[in-house]
Amino acid sequence: MIDMPRVEVPFGPYHPALGEPEYFRVVLDGEEIVNVDFDLGYNYREIEKKVLSFTWPKALILLGRICGICSSAHTQAFGIAFEKINQLTVSPKAKQIRSFGAELERIHSHLLWLGILGESSGFDTLFMKSWGAREHALNMLENISGKRIHYNYVRLGGVYRDLNKASLDFLKAELKEMTDKYKDTYELFMSNEFLEDRLKGVGLLSKTKAEKFGVVGPTARGSGLDMDVRRDNPYSAYEDLDFKVPTQNGGDSYARAVVRLEEIWESLHITTQILDELPRKKIEPAKPIYTSKEGEASQIVEAPRGENFHFLQSGIQTPKFFRARPPTFANMVAIPSMLKGGTMSDVPIVISSIDPCFACTDRVIVIDRSTKTTREVSI
Amino acid sequence: MKKSPWVYMLSQGTCNGCELEELTLFSPRFDVERFGIKRVASPRHADIVLLTGCGTKKLSEKAQQVLDQVPEPRVLIEIGACALNGGIFKCPGPRIKGDIKVQGCPPRPTKIIEAIKEGGKLLVSKGSERTVKEKRDA
Numbered sequence: 001m002i003d004m005p006r007v008e009v010p011f012g013p014y015h016p017a018l019g020e021p022e023y024f025r026v027v028l029d030g031e032e033i034v035n036v037d038f039d040l041g042y043n044y045r046e047i048e049k050k051v052l053s054f055t056w057p058k059a060l061i062l063l064g065r066i067c068g069i070c071s072s073a074h075t076q077a078f079g080i081a082f083e084k085i086n087q088l089t090v091s092p093k094a095k096q097i098r099s100f101g102a103e104l105e106r107i108h109s110h111l112l113w114l115g116i117l118g119e120s121s122g123f124d125t126l127f128m129k130s131w132g133a134r135e136h137a138l139n140m141l142e143n144i145s146g147k148r149i150h151y152n153y154v155r156l157g158g159v160y161r162d163l164n165k166a167s168l169d170f171l172k173a174e175l176k177e178m179t180d181k182y183k184d185t186y187e188l189f190m191s192n193e194f195l196e197d198r199l200k201g202v203g204l205l206s207k208t209k210a211e212k213f214g215v216v217g218p219t220a221r222g223s224g225l226d227m228d229v230r231r232d233n234p235y236s237a238y239e240d241l242d243f244k245v246p247t248q249n250g251g252d253s254y255a256r257a258v259v260r261l262e263e264i265w266e267s268l269h270i271t272t273q274i275l276d277e278l279p280r281k282k283i284e285p286a287k288p289i290y291t292s293k294e295g296e297a298s299q300i301v302e303a304p305r306g307e308n309f310h311f312l313q314s315g316i317q318t319p320k321f322f323r324a325r326p327p328t329f330a331n332m333v334a335i336p337s338m339l340k341g342g343t344m345s346d347v348p349i350v351i352s353s354i355d356p357c358f359a360c361t362d363r364v365i366v367i368d369r370s371t372k373t374t375r376e377v378s379i
Numbered sequence: 380m381k382k383s384p385w386v387y388m389l390s391q392g393t394c395n396g397c398e399l400e401e402l403t404l405f406s407p408r409f410d411v412e413r414f415g416i417k418r419v420a421s422p423r424h425a426d427i428v429l430l431t432g433c434g435t436k437k438l439s440e441k442a443q444q445v446l447d448q449v450p451e452p453r454v455l456i457e458i459g460a461c462a463l464n465g466g467i468f469k470c471p472g473p474r475i476k477g478d479i480k481v482q483g484c485p486p487r488p489t490k491i492i493e494a495i496k497e498g499g500k501l502l503v504s505k506g507s508e509r510t511v512k513e514k515r516d517a
Binding site: 013014016019020021041042043044045046047050061062065066067068069112115127128131132134135148149150357359 | 389390392393394395396397398399400402403406407408420421422433435436437438441445467468469470484485487
């Protein structure tokens with residue numbers, strides 16, 4: 001028998017299975033993965049520094065562009081932190097519109113992820129079906145904000161515009177159509193034995209390990225940790241809404257997938273509730289605010305991928321200090337542990353099972369004064 | 380469009396918005412495969428490269444390495460405000476220059492389809508120029 005040396009396989013920064021540029025170093029012993037290391041920072045765009053020179057309305061636009069998928073989560077966290085500092089009150093209808101947009105974002109993000117999972121496991125029909133259903137969520141977001149992606153409908157102290165009767169009728173019709181299409185996609189996923197075999201037991205993360213790594217969002221809920229900011233520490237209109245937090249005990253890629261699919265049902269339930277209960281009284285669109293009190297505040301919101309934390313220290317015209325910790329940063333540390341013991345062919349599936357968003361994650365640069373060198377790290 | 384162009388998506392450090400709109404082209408609503416436009420996973424198979432992103436420090440060099448593997452004749456399309464001039468992030472670059480430019484943050488998918496169709500025509504003319512040149516050299 002030939003004694004094989006260990007092989008180091010580079011995975012990225014450009015790889016067909018990765019939607020975004022990131023680098024993974026995988027060490028193989030034969031077929032088995034023995035060690036994994038990753039290097040982030042390819043999407044680093046100096047956002048936390050740049051926002052300090054932006055006026056308040058402009059800062060909101062920049063922070064929406066941290067990520068093209070969960071831009072509502074970032075603007076909402078920043079907006080609520082600003083409102084805490086300035087003791088602004090937001091009308092209940094504006095709060096409900098914010099929650100409505102956030103849930104649409106969750107639906108479109110999870111359907112997007114489902115399509116990518118289908119594509120990376122060789123099941124293109126799933127990609128087509130779920131992205132077909134996703135278009136309705138984008139139509140609705142376009143209706144409330146005017147844009148398909150980067151829907152900056154959250155404003156400091158309110159929302160971009162009120163929902164009138166014509167747009168409510170449109171939203172109701174679209175929601176019904178999306179529910180029908182999603183039902184097809186859900187059944188396609190649940191009835192497919194091939195996908196179940198491919199995903200079960202791949203990328204295992206036990207409950208104790210999930211607690212140790214501090215993972216968040218659907219990754220944590222797939223390992224049996226019952227946590228959700230919307231229920232545990234409600235913001236916007238979530239206090240008055242009725243929804244469940246789905247959890248699974250499997251801890252593998254399949255469990256994480258099922259959690260996300262069940263979450264879409266809950267989000268559809270929440271959006272229907274909001275449309276039925278939305279007050280008829282008209283609200284004024286929020287006017288731009290150019291000055292703020294000095295102070296500091298933080299806010300956590302539940303982004304589609306997990307907890308999104310924003311800390312803001314405000315100056316008068318611009319932010320003084322700003323810091324964001326997106327969910328993927330918390331989930332990335334669990335990746336090496338999930339991959340070890342698996343095979344090379346599982347790498348794309350395990351990485352996509354935490355639904356990583358590297359655009360959110362890469363935002364810090366370190367300057368070493370003694371050697372005058374710079375390097376990028378991700379926090 | 381005479382030929383069936385194969386496109387490759389090359390990111391130079393983005394927020395994902397433009398990539399999402401590019402991927403949407405291959406989903407049922409826009410379905411660019413009806414024009415013969417196909418997405419490829421390898422730069423070596425590509426005719427048209429869709430460039431996105433503002434050119435981050437860590438990625439600019441790597442993006443150039445990938446671009447070097449795309450065979451001639453090729454058409455490069457800059458998509459989104461970031462690829463055009465650094466966008467809201469104002470990254471220092473360097474960014475890869477393209478033949479066709481599409482504005483927007485992110486541009487609507489229909490605009491990207493128009494640009495790819497234009498790129499297909501440009502590809503044919505670039506290809507015929509090349510054959511004329513090769514014949515002359517021979």
